[in-house]
Amino acid sequence: MRVLLVEDDVLLGDGIHTGLRNDGYAVDWVKDGETARRALQDNEFHAVILDLGLPKLPGLTVLKEFREQGNSTPVLILTAQDGINDRIGGLDAGADDYLVKPFDLEELCARLRALIRRAHGRTDSVLQHDNLVLDPAAHTLQYNNQNVTLSRREFAVLQNLLENRGRVLSRERLEQSLYGWSDEVESNAVEVYIHHIRKKLDSKLIRTIRGVGYMIDKPQGDAE
Amino acid sequence: MSLRRRLLVLLLLTVTATGAISLWSSYEGAEHETLELFDAQLASSTRLLRSIIISDLKQKKKIDYLSEIKLEDRFTVEGEEHGHNHDFNFTLVFQVFDRQGQLILHSINSPDTPMQKLDHDYSSTFGFSDLMFFGERWRIYGTWDEAEEYLIISAQPYNLRDRLTHDILREITFPFILLLPILSVLLWIAVTQGLRPLKQVTVELSQRDENNLNPLLLSKTPKEILPLGKALNRLFLRLQHSLQKERRFTSDAAHELRTPLAGLRTHAQLALAAKETAPRKHALKQLLQGVDRASHLIDQLLTMARLEPENQTQQHGPLNLHTLAVDAIVQSTPMALEKEIDLGLADDSDRHYLFGSSPALRILLRNLIDNALRYTPDHGQVQVNIVKTEHQLRLSVCDSGPGIPKEEREQVFSRFYRGEDPQAAGCGIGLSIVKRICDLHNAKIELHRAELGGLQIDVNFPSVSPITS
Known part of the structure; x- marks a missing residue:
């Protein structure tokens, strides 16, 4: 399973990167919105983990463009804002799920599995x-x-x-x-x-x- | 002291003072009138006596008047109109002298020696004068008969007049004293009524809870307290702004802390889950780094909070920018050595003094230099310059780093803005702190492209004075 991780924070990005790899994912990690946009155009991923506060291009813009191109790859957003409006905004922009920082690494992996499973039309986790x-x-x-x-x-x-x-x-x-x-x-x-x-x-x-x-x-x- | 009590005291004092002045002038007038009245009465009584005595003297050569004439009459005037009985004893004392100055006749209540030493020409005995005898003050009137053979001097004690004037004074003072408490009560009511609009504002304010910063409705406020009301409303507005700013800052700061916390949590979980030493060590190392970064963020947030205007207690004083710059560079040298960056200072300011707060300027220098070092690649260069121009002192920090694109230069002062390079791990508050300190010193901050290739930040301090020893 190949996952694109978009996170500008080096520490957090490194942590998620390592965690996902330990879980058997192939992880591509980019640190700004512009690179994320290019990566999404040129590659196919099973899922995307997207931080919303990104340099160069906001995460929501990246997400909207991605969806406008008709792409249905599951996207999980990470946000530091816990306001309900931020979550609604993210989901309306095309996110499939969200996590508010700080989150549990295991929960992130579980949600990612669920997203991929649903993307393949399965309801059974096995x-x-x-x-x-x-x-x-x-x-x-x-x-x-x-x-x-x-x-x-x-x-x-x-x-x-x-x-x-x-x-x-x-x-x-x-x-x-x-x-x-x-x-x-x-x-x-x-x-x-x-x-x-x-x-x-x-x-x-x-x-x-x-x-x-x-x-x-x-x-x-x-x-x- | 309450406004009401103050007003009441002032009003009562004014009323009492005015009353006292009016009483005094009435008293003065009464005294004067009484004197004239009694003088006229004394004169006319004396003249009447004179005509009686002189005619008697001319008819009988020698009279034993001393026993016959008893002029201690008691006049009782009945003031029927007023329903009062005035009991006045019109005591009259008289002496008659002949041309030689011999006392030839006197009333029975008179002393048997001349009441007054007579001058050779008797000039002093004409008309009215005052005299002391029998232990009291007397009013004297002297007159000659028409032939100027006999001098008749009569005297009346002053206590009569004094009693009358005192009675008058009492009559007019009494109602005033009686009215004063009633007046006080009336004034109290009037003042309370007059202060009612103020009380309404007070009640409205005191019933507010601390979250209600809405402006007061001033449509019915009297114009005397309108300025106060407006000032209060302005204060409310300012408070509202600063509260909003504070809330936004707190929320921003909380969100900014979430990312490093998420990183910490992730690495802690990785370290727990790691079965081998290498990944566990890596995770723990990242964990430590994350703690350092979170501490740095908190330090910077606290610095920012201390620089808020309401916390501005430190005094501005003259200080030497050169010394501060040297200190800051010394502090930053280890970081420069680690990255092998050439860090230096050039100062041609003639060591001018600057007016400012030295703790704040230390933070400014530290932030500028650390920022430059952080964004400059290894083996680069960071240069601090102090330049004295005509009216100002300029502090410049230049680096050979990547610089900031022109279109982003405005954004860098907003809180939590971070540059493009995520490796440079700043927390995004440094330049807002710098900007805040500049504002506190009325200094202008400008961003340029440095000759070294990177960013040049100029801080222009106004009004400097040369060092005088």
């Missing part, structure tokens, strides 16, 4: 596929009622594929969701993770579309 149960909040995976341990990135790849069942995800897109700009991308990393997942679970779970990418089939009986 991803279920045949005899596979993936819990993004608890970071646990059960296969045939057995706990299976996956690394942070393996987990992210599997979650991404499960979120997009029936759709082919390109290698690049999977790669993008794993690494922020600052991360060093290992070559063939995605292939390696897929290989690990297949070894730990069923080798037929993930289908390779040669030259394109990977996909997990829709559950049988599920209407297209």
